[in-house]
Amino acid sequence: PRKHRIAVIPGDGIGKETTPEGLRVLDAAARRFGFELELKHYDWSCETYAQTGKMMPDDGLDQLRDSDSVFLGAVGWPGVPDHVSLWGLLIPIRRGFDQYVSLRPCKLLPGSKSPLANRGPEDIDFYVVRENTEGEYSSIGGRMFPGTDREFVSQQSVLTRIGCDRIMKYAFELAMTRKRKKVTSATKSNGITFTMPYWDERFAEMATNYPEVTTDQFHIDILCAHFVQHPDWFDVVVGSNLFGDILSDLGPAVAGSIGIAASANINPEKAYPSMFEPVHGSAPDIAGKWIANPIGQIWSGAMMLEHLGEKAAADAIVQTIERLLAEGGPRTRDMGGQAGTVDVGKAIAEAV
Amino acid sequence: PRKHRIAVIPGDGIGKETTPEGLRVLDAAARRFGFELELKHYDWSCETYAQTGKMMPDDGLDQLRDSDSVFLGAVGWPGVPDHVSLWGLLIPIRRGFDQYVSLRPCKLLPGSKSPLANRGPEDIDFYVVRENTEGEYSSIGGRMFPGTDREFVSQQSVLTRIGCDRIMKYAFELAMTRKRKKVTSATKSNGITFTMPYWDERFAEMATNYPEVTTDQFHIDILCAHFVQHPDWFDVVVGSNLFGDILSDLGPAVAGSIGIAASANINPEKAYPSMFEPVHGSAPDIAGKWIANPIGQIWSGAMMLEHLGEKAAADAIVQTIERLLAEGGPRTRDMGGQAGTVDVGKAIAEAV
Numbered sequence: 001p002r003k004h005r006i007a008v009i010p011g012d013g014i015g016k017e018t019t020p021e022g023l024r025v026l027d028a029a030a031r032r033f034g035f036e037l038e039l040k041h042y043d044w045s046c047e048t049y050a051q052t053g054k055m056m057p058d059d060g061l062d063q064l065r066d067s068d069s070v071f072l073g074a075v076g077w078p079g080v081p082d083h084v085s086l087w088g089l090l091i092p093i094r095r096g097f098d099q100y101v102s103l104r105p106c107k108l109l110p111g112s113k114s115p116l117a118n119r120g121p122e123d124i125d126f127y128v129v130r131e132n133t134e135g136e137y138s139s140i141g142g143r144m145f146p147g148t149d150r151e152f153v154s155q156q157s158v159l160t161r162i163g164c165d166r167i168m169k170y171a172f173e174l175a176m177t178r179k180r181k182k183v184t185s186a187t188k189s190n191g192i193t194f195t196m197p198y199w200d201e202r203f204a205e206m207a208t209n210y211p212e213v214t215t216d217q218f219h220i221d222i223l224c225a226h227f228v229q230h231p232d233w234f235d236v237v238v239g240s241n242l243f244g245d246i247l248s249d250l251g252p253a254v255a256g257s258i259g260i261a262a263s264a265n266i267n268p269e270k271a272y273p274s275m276f277e278p279v280h281g282s283a284p285d286i287a288g289k290w291i292a293n294p295i296g297q298i299w300s301g302a303m304m305l306e307h308l309g310e311k312a313a314a315d316a317i318v319q320t321i322e323r324l325l326a327e328g329g330p331r332t333r334d335m336g337g338q339a340g341t342v343d344v345g346k347a348i349a350e351a352v
Numbered sequence: 353p354r355k356h357r358i359a360v361i362p363g364d365g366i367g368k369e370t371t372p373e374g375l376r377v378l379d380a381a382a383r384r385f386g387f388e389l390e391l392k393h394y395d396w397s398c399e400t401y402a403q404t405g406k407m408m409p410d411d412g413l414d415q416l417r418d419s420d421s422v423f424l425g426a427v428g429w430p431g432v433p434d435h436v437s438l439w440g441l442l443i444p445i446r447r448g449f450d451q452y453v454s455l456r457p458c459k460l461l462p463g464s465k466s467p468l469a470n471r472g473p474e475d476i477d478f479y480v481v482r483e484n485t486e487g488e489y490s491s492i493g494g495r496m497f498p499g500t501d502r503e504f505v506s507q508q509s510v511l512t513r514i515g516c517d518r519i520m521k522y523a524f525e526l527a528m529t530r531k532r533k534k535v536t537s538a539t540k541s542n543g544i545t546f547t548m549p550y551w552d553e554r555f556a557e558m559a560t561n562y563p564e565v566t567t568d569q570f571h572i573d574i575l576c577a578h579f580v581q582h583p584d585w586f587d588v589v590v591g592s593n594l595f596g597d598i599l600s601d602l603g604p605a606v607a608g609s610i611g612i613a614a615s616a617n618i619n620p621e622k623a624y625p626s627m628f629e630p631v632h633g634s635a636p637d638i639a640g641k642w643i644a645n646p647i648g649q650i651w652s653g654a655m656m657l658e659h660l661g662e663k664a665a666a667d668a669i670v671q672t673i674e675r676l677l678a679e680g681g682p683r684t685r686d687m688g689g690q691a692g693t694v695d696v697g698k699a700i701a702e703a704v
């Protein structure tokens with residue numbers, strides 16, 4: 001049978017609790033759809049950092065390089081600064097493997113509750129396509145005149161032609177596979193006047209290759225407002241690293257699914273492994289209680305299967321999640337239920 | 353009687369229709385509260401740009417310098433690029449007069465409808481304090497290798513100690529005047545690792561001066577989500593130029609008042625005139641029909657009076673707006689009514 005090699009990094013906090021449930025469902029899907037998963041486990045985390053002084057070994061990326069995908073839980077723990085935990089594990093994988101697409105579905109699932117009045121599943125169903133390697137998250141910057149009144153810091157945003165074109169191409173190709181075939185660009189060219197006008201330029205240029213796709217663009221300020229007022233306007237939304245980050249939290253928030261949102265860090269050319277992780281973090285407040293909602297992790301697993309060419313299995317998982325929610329299957333506390341992490345994972349695995 | 357000199361710039365589109373209504377209400381307040389307004393009108397706009405090639409004369413700032421405040425409508429019109437209209441009029445005033453505070457109330461007004469389910473006026477009542485002169489809106493940047501595959505653009509974000517400290521001080525002082533005394537900082541120090549950690553540093557430092565004020569901070573992505581899920585958490589929110597821009601559109605959007613939101617560009621030391629303008633733009637789609645909602649302009653007028661020391665008059669205007677909305681006074685179409693711009697202005701002026 002087809003075989004996929006998966007590197008599993010549970011990471012910190014509830015990542016350790018949700019990853020096993022993700023694997024449980026992946027395993028069920030493998031048996032039903034006739035493929036094999038070869039798992040390798042890595043304990044890289046803030047805990048290993050406390051012991052070894054490193055979030056991952058120096059040859060970490062090399063250890064992962066042979067796998068087809070990385071399945072990640074959550075990274076970060078109180079006491080370990082972000083520039084150590086995130087920049088020692090999460091970001092190096094995204095960048096080292098040129099996972100330049102961050103793909104995040106914003107979907108109102110049946111049975112989950114949007115904070116918006118009068119919005120149902122038919123109103124919120126779009127993707128945020130986020131550039132994942134450059135832009136505002138740059139490594140050029142510094143501080144001058146430290147400790148004086150003249151002190152200042154500066155950091156460069158960088159947008160390259162290659163970086164813009166490939167993320168926009170991905171967005172347009174994704175739109176071509178969808179019914180509405182619409183791409184919205186997030187910009188701020190009226191305020192950020194060197195980088196963002198270039199973004200607009202490349203977007204207009206890419207659009208000429210896709211005459212069937214409808215396009216529009218909004219400045220990020222009013223675009224955030226439209227996410228709240230008119231979530232039904234959107235189909236595929238493409239944004240820079242920062243704007244995509246913002247929109248891919250706001251989108252799930254308006255859909256009422258921020259606790260269960262999934263995300264994929266993709267290298268579309270498959271030159272390197274891609275990485276799949278829930279949007280939620282390690283949640284120190286509830287870690288260790290086994291009450292975390294595993295749906296974001298399981299949904300991320302479905303995105304992984306789709307990337308690995310197992311579309312039927314991916315669809316089956318997403319549909320099962322939707323069906324169990326709609327039919328009132330077991331729910332964790334965040335969704336108003338009493339079930340534990342494992343209960344939800346088992347219910348979904350069995351139904352798959 | 354006390355006299356205040358006001359420079360009036362209606363600008364473009366509906367700005368020409370809402371400014372007179374703002375003045376009508378200001379005039380009513382002046383008569384009732386016993387002060388005088390000396391108005392000077394300026395026709396600077398995209399129209400004068402078409403005739404003269406300039407959005408404002410070369411000595412524009414000098415012409416405004418003697419006034420106590422600038423009362424602005426809206427700037428921008430299709431066909432005139434933003435870098436001409438905004439950067440030729442709006443931004444030079446903000447920066448030239450060191451209006452380093454952009455203050456924007458986010459308030460659910462009675463009778464206006466939030467897109468959120470089950471939220472009333474008691475749930476949404478906070479201020480966004482936006483840094484208005486530096487940060488992401490910088491004038492340092494450029495393009496390299498144009499027209500080739502190696503093409504890239506870059507732009508520097510700059511945060512200065514002076515810039516951070518004075519905006520944060522303003523936010524803390526504002527919080528001290530309020531019941532909840534809470535300041536929330538918008539950051540992204542986990543992703544934007546040169547500038548934003550400095551922002552956090554200055555915030556922590558400033559907080560030590562205000563032991564009575566409660567503080568918290570969120571990364572901008574999850575903060576946007578919290579605006580939707582928990583708008584009741586916020587009292588005063590302080591952010592950089594870009595983050596403040598985003599939050600001050602999102603806040604009014606969740607409050608259902610984006611069409612009527614007000615804003616103040618303030619130089620707290622009164623070394624220069626401050627400027628008051630509605631958050632909405634020139635709205636080319638409805639300009640000329642006299643159906644635009646003048647409440648944002650009128651509310652901005654109230655903020656201007658407060659800045660000029662006419663607090664009683666300012667409060668009277670805001671209370672009148674709230675009362676007329678609650679009691680079902682005349683409304684424009686965007687609020688579900690049939691009234692014209694002038695009807696609403698007159699109703700508020702009379703009631704004041």
Ligand SMILES: CC(C)[C@H](C(=O)O)[C@@H](O)C(=O)O
Pocket residue numbers: 190191221438597
């Ligand atoms: C027009 C634009 C440059 C401006 C800004 O971003 O400052 C506007 O969005 C605002 O918020 O006043």
Ligand SMILES: CC(C)[C@H](C(=O)O)[C@@H](O)C(=O)O
Pocket residue numbers: 086245542543573
């Ligand atoms: C943890 C942080 C650096 C990260 C990001 O901003 O990329 C997170 O917010 C995300 O969206 O995956």
